[in-house]
Amino acid sequence: MLSFDFGGKNSWDNFGILIAGRPDIPSPKRRVNTINIPGRDSDLRFDENTYDDIILTVECSVKDTHNLPDKIDDIKAWLFTAGESDLIFSFQPDKKYIAQVVNAIDFKQVYKYFSEFPVIFNCRPFKYAVENDMMNIISSGTAVMNPGTVESEPVMNIYGSGDIVLKVNDEQISFKGVTEKIIVNSVIQDCYDDAGNNLNAKMAGEFLKLKPGENIIEWSGDVVKAELLPNWRWL
Incomplete structure (x- = not known):
């Protein structure tokens, strides 16, 4: 039926x-x-x-x-x-x-x-994955596979402090003066904390996109871990 x-x-x-x-x-x-x-x-x-x-x-x-x-x-x-x-x-x-x-x-x-x-x-x-589960990334250099057919616009939670540089493939984003956690939301192109405070002034670079296939996520600085809500998409 x-x-x-x-x-x-x-x-x-x-x-x-x-x-x-x-x-x-x-x-x-x-x-x-x-x-x-x-x-x-x-x-x-x-x-x-x-x-x-x-x-x-x-x-x-x-x-x-x-x-x-x-x-x-x-x-x-x-x-x-x-x-x-x-x-x-x-x-x-x-x-x-x-x-x-x-x-x-x-x-x-x-x-x-x-x-x-x-x-x-x-x-x-686009079509989106019904199961859009948060992924834990505990080490720099982790490979993330995008099963979709177009770039995804993820939401990423970065846990750490101080100055942090995040690199996804060839794209680099810098964060200044992070305190505990910063959220990078590529869907709405906004950067904020858990309280909703705008942190765009702390960020330099383009918002994250994950290409179809393999993506390498790296970082430098005092990062404990990262969480990724992938938002996989298909044409």
């Missing part, structure tokens, strides 16, 4: 929604700007190395012999109040989209007790 989890509920288990088939999965459009220059062959291309959101349409139907209008109200309330939530399809339970229903849903009553409707999800460009 095809189904999807969204906003902490399952389409079949909680609402008895039937899915016509697997939705088409588009690839995200890469943002590349072009400039036409007279007298020059081809266009100049400026690759932003970013992607647009994608749209997933799931063709659904529901049956209720007791009170179909109330069932439809429950489905609408679920889909629209969930906001931006994890979307997991039963045919790929180890990966998730970060999605939101933003379009109106057209419930078409086919029979007295039967309604068909499309659910249109606006999704961030």
Whole structure:
């Protein structure tokens, strides 16, 4: 039985929604700007190395012999109040989209007790690992394998003090005057402590990214250990 989890509920288990088939999965459009220059062959291309959101349409139907209008109200309330939530399809339970229903849903009553409707999800460009467990890194020079197909944007907790230099592959980040712990969040591109105090002034360099395949994480300075929330991603 095809189904999807969204906003902490399952389409079949909680609402008895039937899915016509697997939705088409588009690839995200890469943002590349072009400039036409007279007298020059081809266009100049400026690759932003970013992607647009994608749209997933799931063709659904529901049956209720007791009170179909109330069932439809429950489905609408679920889909629209969930906001931006994890979307997991039963045919790929180890990966998730970060999605939101933003379009109106057209419930078409086919029979007295039967309604068909499309659910249109606006999704961030990538799929993410459902299991996104914190990794402990206890020594400099540790190799971390990225199983995804694009760079991940991790969150890293660094435990230590004083001046610290962190190196991931060929990229280097410097931290000044660390006291106990500093959090480097590449998702929101922010640096802070456990209390939420902004520590961007203590950091110099680009935020971490982990390429597909092997990544070597090294550091110098008084570092006790590091923790990595990897956020693996796939196109």
